[in-house]
Amino acid sequence: MIPLGNHPLGQIWDFTEALKEELVNIGQVVKKHKMKVSTHPGQYTVINTNNEKTLENSIRDLIYHDKLLTAMGLNNEAVMVVHVGGVYGNKEKSLQRFADNFHLLPPTVQARLVIENDDTSYSIKDVLELCKKIKRPMVLDVHHHNCYNQGERLEDYLPAIFATWNNLERPPKIHFSSPKSAKEYASHAEYINVDDFIKFIKLAQGYTFDVMIEAKKQDAALLKLREELLQKIR
Template identity: 50%
Template structure:
């Protein structure tokens, strides 16, 4: 059983490599004219794309093949009061260069639209904004030349709005109404408050889409289901995909803040899950969502080197 590890967005060990530089709307409006505003947007996007390519090179140098893009490559792109501009055509060569590098090195990439992107909302305006955000992510991946099999979008189900059953039904209905090209990229994740792993698994089976299990969220929010009882079914949602099943891992920050993410991953928390997954004996990938990003990944690998029965293959991969 082979497990690969990755991290989210911003490596802490790469100098001046933030891929999510932004300008807030207030500052944007203070710029003197539209020409200056456009120049500012273009300069930020160029910085973000340059940083993204540097990050991918850094990842390959450290054997890290699992990576989540920031959703903030293009600032203010979905803001209703900001003019439209063709960022795809403007930076088509840079997008393609990033996508080519991803494919050349067989990297697994994804994105996780922000919490305000909610498919099961009963509010039509929020739904329109959510679809606009999903369309933005779709454009980015298509500009990179990454297919629906190569680059996925991770989403939570959303709110319960006082009636979980109806909210799940509304998710299915509204999911099926959006562009098929977006549908084909979406994978669902259980959350730490509203929808348990079992509930998300039910939705994924109904919609025939993959599920990401977040083991920290499951620890926070469950109906006493045991991971070992549902993990095989969760992994099976990936049977029609070219990518392996995917797990998210982080550790509680403290007993007072159990839902917040700690700086690093509690190795015993992780090993408990890995030991349960051994029974299934299927390769999978782990996205580390700890606050210390790549440092947390490196620490996990160093600790796994000391664990009996685990062989570290390279800087971000183990075999059991």
């Protein structure tokens, strides 16, 4: 939203003061309509990096996201979603480095961070253990779990994953998407496969949670899914 907001050159301009009225107005709209707002810092924001400069840049980016949400008047229910990062040849050491570097973050940033499982390196088991260690919520990405897992069954892990959100007033947040194709399985499809969605909802029956749809057609995908769900129950 803010050009150069996370760049060293951008630090000479206090966007929270210059855009104070506009950001407050955005926050008021968010609260009025009870929107669930989150940010997802980019792929170059890596908390478990073993490179000092990359860590410095990552911390600056996370501070930028926190300042933006705070300037809107949004509390810690407006979360910042991050992945664990790289493996760097040793998964256990890389998980521990995330925990160590997490404690270098400002408290306001720590209070917004939630950790998501990814599609290549860190499974729901890995991320859940990390989240318990640093006492932060876990975002379950169902598609990522289907892409990369270590044999974990979702039904065995859902209670513990959702329990990581117990200290927040908002419900747990999950991501749901469908594969583009068998060949490009990791890529997001334009729409959501309604049968796969129903299968997961049945699996998670009894829990209250928010679902973020990740699909190339965005709102159109949501509307199509809603219509298909209605057709299934008619």
